[in-house]
Amino acid sequence: MRINKTTIESTLKQVEDQLKDNKELPSDVQLLFKLLVLIIKVLVDRIPKKKTPKDKEKPGKEDASIKELLDATGERTKLEKLQEENERLKAELDGLKIQAVNRESNKPSSKQPEWEAKGVGNDQKGDRRGRGKKKRNGAGNKRKTKEPTIKAKEKLVCCTNCGKDLSRVVPLKDSNTRIIEDISEVSEPEVIEVEQEKKYCSGCQQVVTAKSELALPKSDIGLNLTTLICYLWVSLGIPFTRLSRYLKDFFLFEITTSGLSHHVMRVSKIFEDVYEEILQDVQTGCTLFADETGWRIKGNLWWLWVFGTEYSAYFSIDKSRGSDVVLRILGEIFPGVMVVDGWGAYTSIISDQQSCMAHLLRKIRKFYAKFPELKDIARFYVKFRRIIRDGERLQGFRKV
Template identity: 50%
Template sequence: MTLYTADTLALFLGKVRASNLPSTAKTQAGQLVAGAIALSAKVQALEAELAKLRQQRVNETVNQPSSKKPEWDKGNGADPEKPTRKRKLGGPRPGSGNRPKTNPEPDRSVHNPLQQCPKCQADLTGTPPADDVNKRIVEDIEPPADKTVVTEETSERKWCPNCQQIVSAKSELALPRSDIGLHATVRIVYLWVVAALSLPNIQKYLSSFMRLGVSTSGISNLLIRVAAILEPVAEEILQDVRQGFQVWADETGWRVRGINWWLWAFANETSAYFYAAPNRGSPVVVHILGTVFAGVLITDAWGAYNAVDCLFRQTCMAHVFRKIRRLLQENPEARSILRFYSRFKRILRDGERLQQRAAQLDDGALLRSYERLEDRLDQLLAWKNPNPILAAIIASVQRLRGRILTFSLLPGCPSHNNYGEYIIRKGVLKRKISGGSMAPRGAQAYAILISIAQTCHLRKISFPSSFSLHSVTIAAPESPFCYPNTPLSSAN
């Protein structure tokens, strides 16, 4: 649309005044010009306001955590206006289906006799069997037990002259003052953390497959106790995360009695630490990583991470590109945004190529190539006469100026935070299934247990058997069975 101003219409007014038109016609022409100028100014103001509203809409949809929306308002992620691609039919992918058995030695053998024909029901008892037989290996689990294994446990108590108190023998069957065995306890923890089941579904599973009756509050208290026992293990995981050179961080919404909380995740290549907090601010980041971190911190563009002074910092470019693509969908007529997006993406691709061949370059050549990428980025951000939407994009990219191309100098450092989102994905699924926690200690217990479970997964350690069962057995406190400062003679 053509916008009219006093400068663009000055020549037209000069010709009108110099013409032989009547004075009334000249007056009407001046009024029309003044009206056109006023309308053009109003249209320009409305277009600027519309661009601002579109920018706000994209910011709300891109930066807003999914936990802020009800589950029924989120949709399934499919675009109804976008045509679906037809999947190419083909054979099964390699490795799919039932894989060969790793241990062909059977625990038992079962013979299936053939007494009559399964088709015509003819009697085959007198017919000798053929030379070949159908043989296969079947793996199965034991059927649900008719009842649980009930154990009556008796623990000796003796007077310790060194401790000056009566002590009890340590049990390896259950936690102190608990009537749920350790095997069932570890199964409950696995179902709650790894399988992400809700407490009512865990209760149904225990009742149906294990014939174990326990209330949801009993399950909750048991999980909180186990988390308290394993809290030192989570602290060791946190120390390992702090010592890593590359740390990925992300956060997602959580709910405690319907109130918004946040579940934070900090991870390196071998450890993942989760932390539940009622806020999304920088104090949480400082509490986890400290004020100084001697490594590279890979995050999204959330400002809370800026409170930590890092040796290197890399912002997730996937988030930035996603936002620009959303603006392109909202403003398909803005071709300048598409040109900016293409040039910006080309710079990132060249940064990835530089990272791949960094080992073949000396320090001087690598630094010169990096400086050329920086110069190209500066030229891109110095875009002349951008429209309001593109100006907002450039301003947001300019704020991330020092952490866009960091990855090109660091081997193994990605330009995105996909690994951080992968780590926290389990927490997102848990929130969608269970809706959060009913108390702060429940959220903190989940953070402790999911930290251990994810770390076991990253280190290829069996979480339910070799790690958690041993840790719970060794670390279970004996204090519920101790009676301090009670002589043996006065115990009765």
């Protein structure tokens, strides 16, 4: 079957009409069909005509149209690729800015209130004096009001200026009096021998022994020293090496770091029930503050978790910083309100949550510094800060 030129042209005309009527095809597909139709037309026009060598050197109109179309298509493709690359880089830059804001907003700030820190809406030049504030009377140590337990008298034997003998001179009536607070001198530890009576009980038919309240069971360290060791190690964070040296220098009590470690572990065993009571109080609290921080153990990074209410604080050290710790301590549902810093691990449980005010205000300032074109952030920050200041001022009038 032979296909003539007329049949091909009519077929191409039908294809062009269908492309015009079909609006659902993507623009790239339509462009491709138009290009194929144009190429077929050019090939059909070349069939019956024999070109001379001179005609072959000079390109025809169809060849020029095809070249222009191909050039336009290539430039359009390049432009689309550049636009896509530009959008991708913009999104990546915004993502890096947001990550930097979240990372910097979690750093501890100074003791200045977050709503007073500079960054948005409060960078005025100069300092304005507070209105209605009274000047502070006095500075340094407060006046001693305790009653003295020991009275001492310092006699003046000779003049402190020229050295003249004043032993026979009568003291003046307006002698100076001062109050001094001091601690006891370094003394050796008390060694107490406790005799524990044994008696036979006819009720249970066993020999029972009297218990001593001067020390923990099976321990040779008294309760006073135990309290001091636990306080210095837990509350003040003094390591066992320095704690051992301190006890030796000030109390002449020698104990190794291993002995201190075993003694503290013995104390912790005794307080396991109290630890569980604190956990129950935290799990049923109305308002719960939660946070985590890095904690080095033998050079490895662990995490110290704290969950605190108005009356209790529960600490837990774990390798993980994930949601498994929150689920283990609080369970899947917390009935109260959690105040957290936005870390994703806290969203794993069902609970009402309040963003930490310090982290929230700090994050607003960081976002405004990264995205200064977002003026709504500044307006929101100024209004929000005014509300907090008013609340702080009204809280000062609250009756305790």
